Amino acid sequence: MSRLKKTCSIYLFLLIPFVFAHAQSPSVQVIPQPQEIHISPQGDFHVNNNTGVVYTSSQMQKPAGVLAAYLSNRLKISIEPGRKNTGTNQFVLKEDVKLGKEEYHVSVDKNAVVCEASTSVGMFYAVQTLLQCLNVSDDGFRIASTTIKDTPRYGWRGFMLDESRHFFGKEVVKQLLDVMAYLKMNRFHWHLTDEQAWRIEIKKYPKLTEIGAEGNWHDRNAPRAFYTQDDIREIVAYAAERYIMIIPEIDMPGHATAVTRAYPEFSAGGTGRWEGFTFHPAKETTYRFIDDVLTEIVQLFPAPYIHIGGDEVHFGNKIWFTDPVIQQFIKDNDLKNELGLEHYFIRRACDIVQSKGRTMIGWDEIIASGITPDKAIVMWWRHDKPDQLTAALEKGFNVIITPRIPCYFDFVQHSSHKIGRRWAGKFNALETVCQFPDNISDLISNYPDQVLGIQANLWTERVADVKRLYFLLFPRLAGTAESAWTNRSEKDYSRFEEKIKKFLEFLDGKGINYFNIFDPESTPEPWGPDKADVIAEG
Numbered sequence: 001m002s003r004l005k006k007t008c009s010i011y012l013f014l015l016i017p018f019v020f021a022h023a024q025s026p027s028v029q030v031i032p033q034p035q036e037i038h039i040s041p042q043g044d045f046h047v048n049n050n051t052g053v054v055y056t057s058s059q060m061q062k063p064a065g066v067l068a069a070y071l072s073n074r075l076k077i078s079i080e081p082g083r084k085n086t087g088t089n090q091f092v093l094k095e096d097v098k099l100g101k102e103e104y105h106v107s108v109d110k111n112a113v114v115c116e117a118s119t120s121v122g123m124f125y126a127v128q129t130l131l132q133c134l135n136v137s138d139d140g141f142r143i144a145s146t147t148i149k150d151t152p153r154y155g156w157r158g159f160m161l162d163e164s165r166h167f168f169g170k171e172v173v174k175q176l177l178d179v180m181a182y183l184k185m186n187r188f189h190w191h192l193t194d195e196q197a198w199r200i201e202i203k204k205y206p207k208l209t210e211i212g213a214e215g216n217w218h219d220r221n222a223p224r225a226f227y228t229q230d231d232i233r234e235i236v237a238y239a240a241e242r243y244i245m246i247i248p249e250i251d252m253p254g255h256a257t258a259v260t261r262a263y264p265e266f267s268a269g270g271t272g273r274w275e276g277f278t279f280h281p282a283k284e285t286t287y288r289f290i291d292d293v294l295t296e297i298v299q300l301f302p303a304p305y306i307h308i309g310g311d312e313v314h315f316g317n318k319i320w321f322t323d324p325v326i327q328q329f330i331k332d333n334d335l336k337n338e339l340g341l342e343h344y345f346i347r348r349a350c351d352i353v354q355s356k357g358r359t360m361i362g363w364d365e366i367i368a369s370g371i372t373p374d375k376a377i378v379m380w381w382r383h384d385k386p387d388q389l390t391a392a393l394e395k396g397f398n399v400i401i402t403p404r405i406p407c408y409f410d411f412v413q414h415s416s417h418k419i420g421r422r423w424a425g426k427f428n429a430l431e432t433v434c435q436f437p438d439n440i441s442d443l444i445s446n447y448p449d450q451v452l453g454i455q456a457n458l459w460t461e462r463v464a465d466v467k468r469l470y471f472l473l474f475p476r477l478a479g480t481a482e483s484a485w486t487n488r489s490e491k492d493y494s495r496f497e498e499k500i501k502k503f504l505e506f507l508d509g510k511g512i513n514y515f516n517i518f519d520p521e522s523t524p525e526p527w528g529p530d531k532a533d534v535i536a537e538g
């Protein structure tokens, strides 16, 4: 054998275990993509009947319980997490105070899986990653030998559900929270009030649900549907178990029709389509009502934020321009005009939220209201008004970015889809969702600390049932998770698409409907109850 050939054969020989291990190694596909992931050819970790789950400090007990429960369930064995080292073949959940709040490390070799985090939530994310890495093979469950170092790009990884236009109920919300946890999303913004209905029990104002909870977008006479305070407590606790904060939205001063139907005394009046769209901005009793409602809200939701809406007031405030009481109020308070009055209303709402020890969040209309940036967080939604985002950032506001394009999931997600919104022909395909916010980095890159994160919003005017709700949400919600968690340098759309196959299997396992991006015709677009709903915008 020549020398060259000999050297080559030695190298090839040395490579064999590597190649073999790679060929044999189960895949490591995680959504959202971790910031650093290395697969090593050390041999896989096998989960078996003797596998232990060990945690080193009391705050890791909860994530240890989540891991043990999942393994026990899937393997049909009983694994009790404990603090005692069980020798080999164990998961070790270790506290490491040096890591950031949501950061975690995972290192897998054939003897052990070691997870490190400084907090219980960081460890929960390590566990979520591991559960996605678990591969079923002929000889049981395996995890490929891997090291992962991970921490989120943004602290706010949100999803908003509109349950005023249509009501979906407790079980659906819980299922959504499960999927959010799998995707390491951590903020559930709950749009509970709007024109169509009021969906949360308020003890001091029973008519809000007796009258206000009737109807939905398609059917004004649909039976009452709302969450009791017990339901709310149950769901808030369920979310907290998954490290998800719930932020309630009580929309004002517009989108208030359900309130004014129940309590006309708080209505500014109006006619036709916009009858009762706004609260009466010039009555002290209106502000007392809001204060009372928020008193009950803060008892139910421990989140440090309350969303007060603040959007689209001009749609339905025509009456403000002619009503003598309102006009007099503008003069007496030197508010100049109707917009000044709107801003006054927002400042009053902000004071009420503050008096309850919470911070206000509002849609981007609130920027001009005169509120200082220490008092409110802005949700930028009008993608056609990038100057709103710039103004908010320049004024020093913290901002959550949720522009219609690509964050509104009532927009269609495929060129063939007919029900749902488009804007000048544009819609929100999975790839556009994933690319975000890197396609607007010129707008945000100078303000890294003020952009708190990203949120997807599902408005439900044209979402009358769960099948359609899930069809619009999935798999796009996974795109939101990837865009909010993963640094630009680690994003790779073709790899993401590969991982989506596994995500769809996960949804199949839960019986959740989705749009199949790989075979659009296999999942036809579910119609709402009324085919006339097709929106032909753009």
Ligand code: TNX
Pocket: 311, 312, 363, 381, 408, 410, 421, 459, 460, 461
């Ligand atoms: C605008 S986004 C709204 C909602 C609609 C949505 C439909 C926002 C603050 N207001 O009331 O449901 O568009 O896409």
